[in-house]
Amino acid sequence: MTIRPTRAVALGLTAGVVGGMFGVGGGIIVVPGLVLWLGFSQHRASGTSVATIIASASAGLIPFAIDGSVDWFAAIAITLGAIVGASLGARVLHRIPARNLTRAFSVLLFVAALRMILA
Amino acid sequence: MIEFASFLVLGLVVGLIASTLGIGGGVVFVPALVVFFEFAQHTAQGTSLAVIVPTAIAGAFAHGRRGRVNWRIAGWIAAGGVIGGLVGSAAALSIDPDMLRRLFAVLLVVVAVRLLSR
Secondary structure (H helix, E strand, C coil): CCCCHHHHHHHHHHHHHHHHHHCCCCHHHHHHHHHHHHCCCHHHHHHHHHHHHHHHHHHHHHHHHHHCCCCHHHHHHHHHHHHHHHHHHHHHHHHCCHHHHHHHHHHHHHHHHHHHHHC | CHHHHHHHHHHHHHHHHHHHHCCCCHHHHHHHHHHCCCCCHHHHHHHHHHHHHHHHHHHHHHHHHCCCCCHHHHHHHHHHHHHHHHHHHHHHHHCCHHHHHHHHHHHHHHHHHHHHCC
């Protein structure tokens, strides 16, 4: 595969801004960017995206930490749960009807969005 | 203690859902902390980033072992990501929390539509 540093840096910049702005990883930008712009397969795109998020989320965390806008107690508890949950998820991945789960989850996101707009 | 347990359960549920659907946890942590735990928008986002860093390390390790990480490209993206992350976070902190919460809702709708269309 041809290495395209300019495209990769531009992709990282965009994902970093979105990630820092919203407190998310930025995979929503990196994964489609790698697939559509750099010719990655979906699997390699997901794996590579997670690796880049270590750096961008660490950088994004710094201003929030300085500002005192991090609840470290909550972060530690959530992290412990998330690591167990993710490894369970990897195991049951093929046993859950993904389509139904995706639909149910999308509805949940719409409801959350509505609540955040109206709140 | 009860508080610790409820955060632990939040992480567990989100980790399970996110890994099954192949999405990041941040997009769920932020609204969950705001809606269920009554976090301020900025604190929810900062806390979400604090969770994302160690979980991404664990994720990258798992993907790396299966040979699913292109480390060279990842390095270039990370270089841009560090600058972008600093800029994005600084911008978020300077935005009014109510405005930021509504912008976040727009992001949620985008994620939901993308999930439905795949």
